[in-house]
Amino acid sequence: MKFAYADPPYLGCGKLYAKNHSDALVWDNPKEHKRLIERLVDEFPDGWAYSLSSTTLHTLLPFCPDDVRVMAWVKPFCSFKPNVNPAYAWEPVIVRGGRKRTRTMETIPDFVSCNITLQKGLTGAKPLDFWLWLFTVLNAESNDEFCDLFPGSNGGNHAWKRYCNQQTMFQQKRDNDFKSEALDLFQSTEER
Numbered sequence: 001m002k003f004a005y006a007d008p009p010y011l012g013c014g015k016l017y018a019k020n021h022s023d024a025l026v027w028d029n030p031k032e033h034k035r036l037i038e039r040l041v042d043e044f045p046d047g048w049a050y051s052l053s054s055t056t057l058h059t060l061l062p063f064c065p066d067d068v069r070v071m072a073w074v075k076p077f078c079s080f081k082p083n084v085n086p087a088y089a090w091e092p093v094i095v096r097g098g099r100k101r102t103r104t105m106e107t108i109p110d111f112v113s114c115n116i117t118l119q120k121g122l123t124g125a126k127p128l129d130f131w132l133w134l135f136t137v138l139n140a141e142s143n144d145e146f147c148d149l150f151p152g153s154n155g156g157n158h159a160w161k162r163y164c165n166q167q168t169m170f171q172q173k174r175d176n177d178f179k180s181e182a183l184d185l186f187q188s189t190e191e192r
């Protein structure tokens with residue numbers, strides 16, 4: 001399967017990225033986000049996720065198909081600004097698709113609670129726990145393809161490698177457990 005994550009400059013926040021992207025202000029136009037969502041729908045039918053700010057959800061959600069889920073990144077620690085009360089302490093994550101889950105699989109919540117990153121030197125860099133939650137929500141497997149459309153700090157690709165290694169280790173353990181159970185069963189049948 002092929003999954004994508006889109007984390008563009010948030011609507012109205014283009015200027016934060018203008019130093020490195022002369023065209024960053026295009027992201028202040030809702031039509032640019034509409035085009036991006038259309039691309040996600042067309043190119044990534046298996047599943048995708050898209051981050052945005054809570055203040056722009058009412059503008060951007062209507063561009064999404066009806067079968068998306070609105071999930072949340074909740075930030076127990078974030079920068080509280082003077083005179084902004086209540087603080088903006090969560091971000092929506094719009095998710096579509098993902099690999100089907102079996103009945104026996106662990107249930108995943110539609111939110112993740114983790115602090116913002118401070119040391120990445122890039123506004124909007126996502127923390128490791130966010131990424132691992134997102135891959136789990138999509139029920140991604142290590143032989144899937146993950147496309148981070150706005151890699152920024154490249155944390156997504158690092159997290160993807162880590163997730164895939166974990167998946168491979170779990171798979172090997174499951175295979176070994178299965179083999180030793182099968183061997184036990186075979187030996188006990190032989191003994192009878």
Ligand SMILES: C[S@@+](CC[C@H](N)C(=O)[O-])C[C@H]1O[C@@H](n2cnc3c(N)ncnc32)[C@H](O)[C@@H]1O
Nearest residue numbers: 007008009017021023024124125126150152153
């Ligand atoms: C919210 S940040 C992405 C952060 C990334 N997910 C991370 O965890 O590090 C938005 C990204 O969009 C990039 N960007 C800004 N304007 C762009 C443009 N016009 N075209 C492509 N990328 C752009 C910025 O360089 C920045 O890395």
